[in-house]
Amino acid sequence: MALPFPAASVSSLAACRRRIAELEEQLREAEETLDAIRAGEVDAVVIGGTDGSQRVYTLQTADQPYRVLIEEIQEGAVTLSAEGIILYCNRALATMLRVPLERVIGARLADFVAPEAQASLARLLARSGRGDLTLLAYDGTVLPVQLSLSELPVEQDSGARLLCAVVADLTEREARGRELSEAYGRLAREVAERERTEARLHQAQKMEALGQLSGGVAHDFNNSAAVVLAGLALLEKRHGPMLASTGLDVARLLGGIKEGAERGAAVARRLLSFARREELRAADIDPCELLSGLREVLANTLGPGIRVRVEAPLGLPCLRADRASLETTIINLAVNARDAMPNGGIVVLGAIPEILLPEQARASGVSPGAYLRLWVADTGTGMDAATLARATEPFFTSKPKDRGTGLGLSMADGFAAQSAGALRIDSTPGRGTTVTLWLPQATGVLNGDAISTPNGAGRPRRVLVVDDVPVMRRFLRDCLGHVRWDVVEAADRDQALAALQSNRAIDVLITDFSMPPGPDGLTLIREARTLYPKLPVILLSGSEALPEMLLAAAEEQFILLRKPVSPTELTEVLATLIVDQV
Structure with missing residues (x-):
């Protein structure tokens, strides 16, 4: 007779069978692994x-x-x-x-x-x-x-x-690719610069040859015109009564001869100006008075469909140039503007002071320093790229043969260069043309050698630096101390005014525009100018120049610089201000 197993024994037997099955599975996997290893299938x-x-x-x-x-x-x-x-x-x-x-x-x-x-x-x-x-x-x-x-x-x-x-x-390959691309870019820029230099050299040689030819022709033409005008003057002086008794026909004939000779002399002067042989008599010129006077003349001569507007703030510094040549240049530019607006339009005569720093000056071919920027703008037909590229070539004109000589812009370019200035033409077809002249301010152009030692062998120049950021004040102090400036610091408007009232040896004020929560830099400038009306000022701004800032800079005659400003830029502008004070 079979004896029954206890329930616990049945459970243990089932566990043993499961364990045996697990071990058999592990053994099978191990055997498969060994077979794979023997076959070289396992790395x-x-x-x-x-x-x-x-x-x-x-x-x-x-x-x-x-x-x-x-x-x-x-x-x-x-x-x-x-x-x-x-x-x-x-x-x-x-x-x-x-x-x-x-x-x-x-x-x-x-x-x-x-x-x-x-x-x-x-x-x-x-x-x-x-x-x-x-x-x-x-x-x-x-x-x-x-x-x-x-x-x-x-x-x-x-x-x-x-x-x-x-x-x-591919890290190294991509790095070499970037280096190669940068090298190619540098090479392309150098080749382009060389081509531009060669083009400028070719143009300069052509202009020199044309200048020599024009100068010789103008010289001979001037002599002939002088003989005719002198002869007419002697004729009127010696035989005036007799000529008057002959009637109006002779008087008109003589008047026509005189007018023709004078027009010929004017053409000769333009040729000499183009050839840069005409002697210019530079003088101080008030740009506001100049443009206002020219506006009245042009408003009555350009025609009924042309409006003439002046954009020049009051109190502009004087410029240094030959007045007669400058007036002739602006009139010629205005006539060109009129011819570009056959259906009428607006001619704008403008002026504003501007500091050209070394990089800007090199691009324009002038010395760095203080200039007056004059411009004549129109709303006419504009010029395409091909015409613009040849606009200052002598005798080149896009006008009909009976309306232009091709000397207006070339004469303006020659006048600017002869006056130690520069000329630039900006034009867009269908939108108009702006011709800009940079002419030196009457206070003179910056001498680059004057930058490093602001005050020669005398006491160091003293500048009041106003900024609510201590790091910015330290930066300015370090920059200016390097070139022997004595720096007085102020954190806000109150400290700045206290320094100005207690120290009358301040040569220049440099102030930040935004100094919350107190008054801004423009307010400080106006209050400082009540104490020292001629105090040179530099206003620093960390944002885009607002219209009121630009207008204030023009009206109140201070320099506006945008942060970040480099030490070189700052010292060069300061040197310009000091040259202006001398």
Whole structure:
């Protein structure tokens, strides 16, 4: 008779059977692993420790030389599953990714690919091939790489798909590409600058030859006109009564001869101005008075459809030039403007003071310093690029033969150069033309040698620096101390006024525009000028110049600079102000 087993014994037997089944499964997996190792299908074994760490053991097989080669190459090498799981990689790839080798194997390659390159990786995994990707190393380094993927041959009935890949770091290649691109850019700029220089040289040589020819013709023409005018004067003086008795016909004839001779002399003067041989008599000129007077003349001579407007704030500094030549130049420019507006329009005569710093001055071919910027603008047809490029060539004109000589703009250009100034033409077809003249202020042009020592052998010049930011005050103090300026600092308007009231040796005031919560720099300038009406002032602004700031700079005669301002720029502007005081 069979005896029944206790319930506990039945449970223990079931547990033993399950354990036997687990051990049999592990044994089967171990045997498969050993078979794979013997067949050379396993590259490495990753063993986990009790502390959670992992160690990688690389196996030596018959293809060991190839494995050594893979480990020694500088490119990354990796074996992937179809899903992108890293089954093997060499140490070069782990080094590239800044990750220990054991943390790479078993990870997804996509984990190391930048978000924007994930789609490219997916396409490569699906089709194999070659493509550029961006990897993200463990420390955040961005690595441009080229990934070359190929399928590994496997048994047809295995159903598996394996990929091998070579990962080439493109960082150095891209750096060399950038260097090459920058070098090419520099070369292109140098070639362009050389071509511009050669073009300017060619133009200068052509202008010199034309100038010599024009000067000679004008000289001879002037002599002939002088003889005619002198003869007419003697004729009127000696035989005036007799000529008067002959009737109006003779008087009109003589008047026509005189007018023709005078017009010829005027043409000769224009030729001499173009040739830069006419002697200019420079004098101080009030630009407001000059433009106002010319507006009245032009308003009555340009025609009923032309309106003439002056844009010049009161209190502008005087400029230094030959008045007659300047008036002739502006009138010629206004006539050109009228001819460009056959249906009528507006001619604007403008003036404003301007400081040309070295870089701006070099671009214009003048010395750095204080200038008056004059302009004549119209709302006419404008010029295309081809016409604009030849606008200042002598005898070049786009007008009909009976309406232009082609000397107006070339004469203006010659007058500007002879007056130590510059000329620029801006024009847009259909929108009009602006001709700008820079002429020296009457106080003179900055001598570059005067920058480093503001006050010669005397006491150091003293500047009051006002800024609510201590770092900015220190910067200005260091900049100015380097060139022997004595700096007095103030943090706001109250401290600045106290310094001005207690120290009458302040030569220049430099103030920031915005100094919250107190009054701004414009307020300080006006209050300081009540104490010292002729105190030179520089206003610094960290934002775009507002219209009221530009208007105040013109009306109250101070220099407006935008932050950040370089030490060189600051000292050069200060030197300009000091030259103006001398």
